[in-house]
Amino acid sequence: MKAPSSVPVEAQRPAEAPHLRMTDIHKRFQGVQALNGVSLLVRGGEIHALLGGNGAGKSTLLNVLSGLVTPDSGRIELAGQEVSIGHPREAQALGISTIHQELSTVPDLTVLENIFLGREEALTGKGSLFVNRRQIARRIQDLAGEFGITKSELWRPVGDFGALKKRVIEIVKALAVPPKVLILDEPTSGLEEHEKTLLFEHMRSLQRRGVALIWVTHHLDEVFGLADVVTVMRDGRTIARTETAELTPRELAVQMFGGDATELMEAADAVPARRRVDGDDAHPRLRALNLSRHGVLRDISFDVERGEILGIAGLAGAGRTELVRALMGLDKLHSGRIEIDGKPRRIGHPKVAYKAGLAMVPEDRKQLGILPDLSVAENISVSELGSVTAGGVLRSRRERALADSYIKSLGIKTPGPAEPIRNLSGGNQQKAIIARCLNTEPSILIFDEPTQGIDIHAKAEVHRLIRDVAEKGTSVIVIASEFAELISLCDRVVVMNRGALVGEIRDIPHRVATDGYDAVKHAIIDKASRADR
Amino acid sequence: MITLTPERVSPTTNERVSALRVRILRDPSFGILALLVVVCGVMAFTEPTFATAGNLTNIINAMMTVSFLAIGMTVVLIAGGLDLSVGSVMALSAGVVASCLNNGMPLAVAFVAALGVGAGIGLVNGLLITKLGIPDFIATLAMLGLAGGFLLYWTAGVPILGYMTDAYYYIGGLRQIAGPVTVPMLLVLAVGVAVSILLRRTTYGVKFYAVGSSPTGAKNAGIRVDRIKIAAYVISGLMAAIAGIHIAGRTTTVPPLIGNGYEISAIAAAVIGGASLFGGKGRVIGALVGALTLTLTRNIINLTGVESSWQAVVTGLVLILAVLANQAWSGIARSIGASRS
Numbered sequence: 112m113k114a115p116s117s118v119p120v121e122a123q124r125p126a127e128a129p130h131l132r133m134t135d136i137h138k139r140f141q142g143v144q145a146l147n148g149v150s151l152l153v154r155g156g157e158i159h160a161l162l163g164g165n166g167a168g169k170s171t172l173l174n175v176l177s178g179l180v181t182p183d184s185g186r187i188e189l190a191g192q193e194v195s196i197g198h199p200r201e202a203q204a205l206g207i208s209t210i211h212q213e214l215s216t217v218p219d220l221t222v223l224e225n226i227f228l229g230r231e232e233a234l235t236g237k238g239s240l241f242v243n244r245r246q247i248a249r250r251i252q253d254l255a256g257e258f259g260i261t262k263s264e265l266w267r268p269v270g271d272f273g274a275l276k277k278r279v280i281e282i283v284k285a286l287a288v289p290p291k292v293l294i295l296d297e298p299t300s301g302l303e304e305h306e307k308t309l310l311f312e313h314m315r316s317l318q319r320r321g322v323a324l325i326w327v328t329h330h331l332d333e334v335f336g337l338a339d340v341v342t343v344m345r346d347g348r349t350i351a352r353t354e355t356a357e358l359t360p361r362e363l364a365v366q367m368f369g370g371d372a373t374e375l376m377e378a379a380d381a382v383p384a385r386r387r388v389d390g391d392d393a394h395p396r397l398r399a400l401n402l403s404r405h406g407v408l409r410d411i412s413f414d415v416e417r418g419e420i421l422g423i424a425g426l427a428g429a430g431r432t433e434l435v436r437a438l439m440g441l442d443k444l445h446s447g448r449i450e451i452d453g454k455p456r457r458i459g460h461p462k463v464a465y466k467a468g469l470a471m472v473p474e475d476r477k478q479l480g481i482l483p484d485l486s487v488a489e490n491i492s493v494s495e496l497g498s499v500t501a502g503g504v505l506r507s508r509r510e511r512a513l514a515d516s517y518i519k520s521l522g523i524k525t526p527g528p529a530e531p532i533r534n535l536s537g538g539n540q541q542k543a544i545i546a547r548c549l550n551t552e553p554s555i556l557i558f559d560e561p562t563q564g565i566d567i568h569a570k571a572e573v574h575r576l577i578r579d580v581a582e583k584g585t586s587v588i589v590i591a592s593e594f595a596e597l598i599s600l601c602d603r604v605v606v607m608n609r610g611a612l613v614g615e616i617r618d619i620p621h622r623v624a625t626d627g628y629d630a631v632k633h634a635i636i637d638k639a640s641r642a643d644r
Numbered sequence: 645m646i647t648l649t650p651e652r653v654s655p656t657t658n659e660r661v662s663a664l665r666v667r668i669l670r671d672p673s674f675g676i677l678a679l680l681v682v683v684c685g686v687m688a689f690t691e692p693t694f695a696t697a698g699n700l701t702n703i704i705n706a707m708m709t710v711s712f713l714a715i716g717m718t719v720v721l722i723a724g725g726l727d728l729s730v731g732s733v734m735a736l737s738a739g740v741v742a743s744c745l746n747n748g749m750p751l752a753v754a755f756v757a758a759l760g761v762g763a764g765i766g767l768v769n770g771l772l773i774t775k776l777g778i779p780d781f782i783a784t785l786a787m788l789g790l791a792g793g794f795l796l797y798w799t800a801g802v803p804i805l806g807y808m809t810d811a812y813y814y815i816g817g818l819r820q821i822a823g824p825v826t827v828p829m830l831l832v833l834a835v836g837v838a839v840s841i842l843l844r845r846t847t848y849g850v851k852f853y854a855v856g857s858s859p860t861g862a863k864n865a866g867i868r869v870d871r872i873k874i875a876a877y878v879i880s881g882l883m884a885a886i887a888g889i890h891i892a893g894r895t896t897t898v899p900p901l902i903g904n905g906y907e908i909s910a911i912a913a914a915v916i917g918g919a920s921l922f923g924g925k926g927r928v929i930g931a932l933v934g935a936l937t938l939t940l941t942r943n944i945i946n947l948t949g950v951e952s953s954w955q956a957v958v959t960g961l962v963l964i965l966a967v968l969a970n971q972a973w974s975g976i977a978r979s980i981g982a983s984r985s
């Protein structure tokens with residue numbers, strides 16, 4: 112296949128008639144009005160950003176369009192004709208393709224099978240019962256190759272790969288059969304810079320071919336570079352539909368969160384005042400010495416002081432998550448030692464880690480963090496049940512009281528402590544997991560990608576929470592793929608590359624003031640990617 | 645960007661061979677098969693009657709019934725279900741064939757009736773599970789009782805006899821058609837190849853794996869998950885009916901409890917062959933290897949004169965051992981596959 116840039120530019124921008132028009136869509140879930148008269152108008156050849164905070168109803172609207180949710184009322188027109196979309200199959204038949212936010216690949220099938228699953232007709236020819244996998248592989252291997260999927264990887268089960276590759280596979284799947292309408296629900300989360308760039312190039316190329324692209328993202332900076340039109344949703348309603356050229360980021364934030372929220376976000380963006388870090392005690396809070404794990408971690412040593420926020424930067428696969436997993440006793444270390452407050456500790460199991468004062472907010476909230484069917488209260492108390500028992504018996508009143516206090520202090524938005532946590536928005540689930548960790552009264556708190564998949568408002572709140580925790584003397588370790596996040600949050604950043612620590616950026620708030628933001632960012636990126644590609 | 649000379653699109657022969665090797669090595673039933681070869685080798689030396697043509701034919705003939713059931717069970721397991729009703733459905737189908745023949749109907753009509761009963765019960769299972777939301781385990785457990793109980797009531801507990809015809813002796817496998825070859829052997833082969841092609845070579849078959857591996861992912865990809873699940877239960881019902889037709893011809897009587905315990909053998913065979921109770925995994929060849937393992941175990945117990953009361957214990961141990969061998973093998977195989985790419 113040609114590179115996206117080789118698509119003829121003269122490809123005509125198709126008719127001015129709106130390609131997709133959704134009018135007055137309503138949907139109610141068990142007493143919650145998720146969509147309350149939403150309208151959306153997308154033209155062919157348009158990149159249309161759909162924005163809004165968590166819980167604004169974007170996902171529900173997209174699910175209506177991809178056939179996963181049937182609306183209670185409302186009208187959907189595609190190229191001027193009213194359509195009803197009762198099942199993803201019908202959406203696909205209409206040329207509506209979706210890159211889902213939640214990974215929806217099928218683990219036991221190979222990469223190739225995942226790509227052609229449900230699109231057999233388009234990829235194997237109409238009415239053909241038999242699949243010729245090799246023929247399909249030939250058709251898609253160039254596209255796959257552009258996204259870094261090798262030919263041999265096409266034949267391996269998707270379950271062998273990590274979250275990042277799964278997302279890339281979904282992108283290739285959506286692009287393998289050129290769609291008429293492409294829905295991208297936070298397609299870039301977790302992607303590396305060059306993969307993002309590649310995806311954006313493909314989005315532009317599809318745009319030139321007249322495809323209508325509906326794009327949900329929390330990254331407003333990306334919106335201004337790419338989107339033609341922005342529709343903002345709030346509380347299940349459409350707030351505004353504006354040409355991007357006529358918008359400023361500030362106006363956009365006001366549309367998304369109302370007037371009061373912008374202050375909080377600006378506060379979060381501002382570099383915090385220089386915080387002192389106590390280095391004068393005899394021992395650091397955490398000292399890691401020569402930690403190694405075969406093939407994953409190489410001879411890693413670092414300290415974390417009391418009340419310090421230490422960032423760990425690095426590209427995917429650099430070993431960041433593996434490092435904190437080893438600290439938490441989730442993976443075995445083959446050599447090295449860990450000292451906490453000067454005392455050597457052997458951490459062979461998460462239980463020991465909790466006892467030693469470590470706690471972690473894991474990377475993948477949905478899979479590793481929350482217990483979806485349990486209540487908010489149970490999710491908060493589960494790591495330290497001692498706090499809600501009396502004589503070994505669970506006291507639900509204490510549990511509720513404990514949950515209530517965290518709901519208040521962290522601002523968790525929930526109908527009540529008894530609500531199953533799966534009903535909460537992403538940001539609020541994240542806060543509940545943080546509450547669970549705080550409840551173990553940790554002296555060292557680890558955050559692995561604390562703000563992935565939550566909106567900028569919730570993100571600002573989580574940042575403030577992390578600063579508060581550190582202010583009270585807890586040592587914090589943060590892993591984040593976004594350098595901006597590390598720079599604005601951390602006192603110090605260490606950089607990992609291929610399982611080893613390759614650099615350290617000290618005094619970040621000070622440096623940002625003197626060297627400027629971009630200089631610090633480039634220093635980190637440079638170290639993280641050196642000798643890598 | 646400068647256009648380069650077109651890259652080779654087809655993989656080199658070398659790549660292809662190594663990909664094939666990885667795929668064979670990664671197949672879970674490969675580990676069991678290796679184990680069986682070793683066991684058979686040892687038996688051939690220690691037990692003179694084992695490696696005789698007569699005994700080997702016995703083993704093959706004895707594994708037919710479970711083979712049919714295990715193929716159907718594998719399809720259900722792949723699609724993420726579990727069918728506990730197969731023993732009863734087999735017995736009921738056998739009863740239907742026998743009583744049709746006793747009522748003077750031609751063989752073909754009797755077979756079609758039995759297949760209809762099997763497919764019908766499979767359809768009901770599928771509908772109960774997908775449309776009424778009854779868990780697989782419960783729905784098919786209920787059907788195990790319903791179908792078995794109905795046969796018991798219908799026959800009043802008395803075995804059905806005297807239905808055999810000349811042709812049925814061939815179809816049941818009591819008479820050979822050429823050398824040691826019987827109709828059931830050819831039928832297992834034909835059914836096995838057909839289901840295998842369905843699962844591995846058609847666009848339809850991939851969907852069974854998809855539904856069992858991740859129902860959400862499958863739905864997002866545009867698959868009608870319910871239909872696939874129902875189809876899996878219908879296939880399992882059909883296989884149970886074929887097993888019923890076969891067993892009625894082989895035993896020449898149909899006692900009402902003829903199917904007792906067969907669901908367990910079918911699940912055991914499928915799981916030994918690499919099917920997963922969590923869905924998304926399994927192959928027809930694995931089901932056959934599993935059926936062979938169970939039958940071989942029984943045969944060896946009989947030959948070595950182990951007291952028959954130990955049979956269940958040994959079979960249980962073999963099941964655990966076989967699954968452990970599978971897991972160990974897929975661990976080894978994964979590292980082979982990983983080091984290759």
